[in-house]
Amino acid sequence: MKLYTYFRSSAAYRVRIALNLKNINHEMVPVNLLKSEQQSEDYLQVNPQGLLPALETEHGKLGQSLAILEYLDELYPQSPLLPSDAWQKAQVRSFAYAVACDIHPIDNLRVLKYLTGELQISEEQKTEWYLHWIRIGFEKLESQIGDTDFCCGNTPSLADVCLVPQVFNALRFNLDMSEFPKISAIYERCNQLPAFIEAAPENQIDAN
Structure with missing residues (x-):
């Protein structure tokens, strides 16, 4: 997996925590928000919304941190982010x-x-x-x-x-x-x- 991230992005920070809690092997790909790299043509191919984070998986690329977090929770049930009840x-x-x-x-x-x-x-x-x-x-x-x-x-x-x-x-x-x-x-x-x-x-x- 690849996580497109910026060190001070709150949304990317959420996903970094979850990946660590679940011990999921991943690669970090920095995207500098202050330099507007999220609006570059290359990044828009990753996430057309032009926002961070984005997660590149075997199934494709996914944006929006909450969607990413729930995807990870379903795919990797260890250290669940959501209770079963x-x-x-x-x-x-x-x-x-x-x-x-x-x-x-x-x-x-x-x-x-x-x-x-x-x-x-x-x-x-x-x-x-x-x-x-x-x-x-x-x-x-x-x-x-x-x-x-x-x-x-x-x-x-x-x-x-x-x-x-x-x-x-x-x-x-x-x-x-x-x-x-x-x-x-x-x-x-x-x-x-x-x-x-x-x-x-x-x-x-x-x-x-």
């Missing part, structure tokens, strides 16, 4: 989608670049935008976490795979995580596990 599975998906579908899309790089480029808002206003939406999202997630080691139980799941990259980026924007002690504890706990450590942005071959 239907209700628990829905709970994990609900948490993960809150991150991947509600928080991340309005705070990702292409949105922030549009704000400072086309709309010409200041760097301070961009940061205010980012922190506003992250804080609202994290407040809701914090209220959902019970007395468990991870987001939805006592083993890492799809929810944790989505949460950890989002916290990493929140810290880059200096969000005060003391407001979210449960999220912070899960983030620290995950980052003691080899699969999360190896997937961390600073440990990638294209890290600056």
Whole structure:
């Protein structure tokens, strides 16, 4: 397998964690978002959406991190990202989608670049935008976490795979995580596990 990735892409970070949790052999292919390499003709042959990540498999090439994660979970059942129980599975998906579908899309790089480029808002206003939406999202997630080691139980799941990259980026924007002690504890706990450590942005071959 080949994973087309960028070291600070939250969506690619999710897939890196999952590949590591499942001990799936894979090759990393860096695509530099800051240089807009995801819009190059070569990469558009891999993923016509022009987004990261993309996974090249024996069946073909697949985009969208959540689709990739569920594909991997079905193909490689070891260290499952989703529980077998239907209700628990829905709970994990609900948490993960809150991150991947509600928080991340309005705070990702292409949105922030549009704000400072086309709309010409200041760097301070961009940061205010980012922190506003992250804080609202994290407040809701914090209220959902019970007395468990991870987001939805006592083993890492799809929810944790989505949460950890989002916290990493929140810290880059200096969000005060003391407001979210449960999220912070899960983030620290995950980052003691080899699969999360190896997937961390600073440990990638294209890290600056």
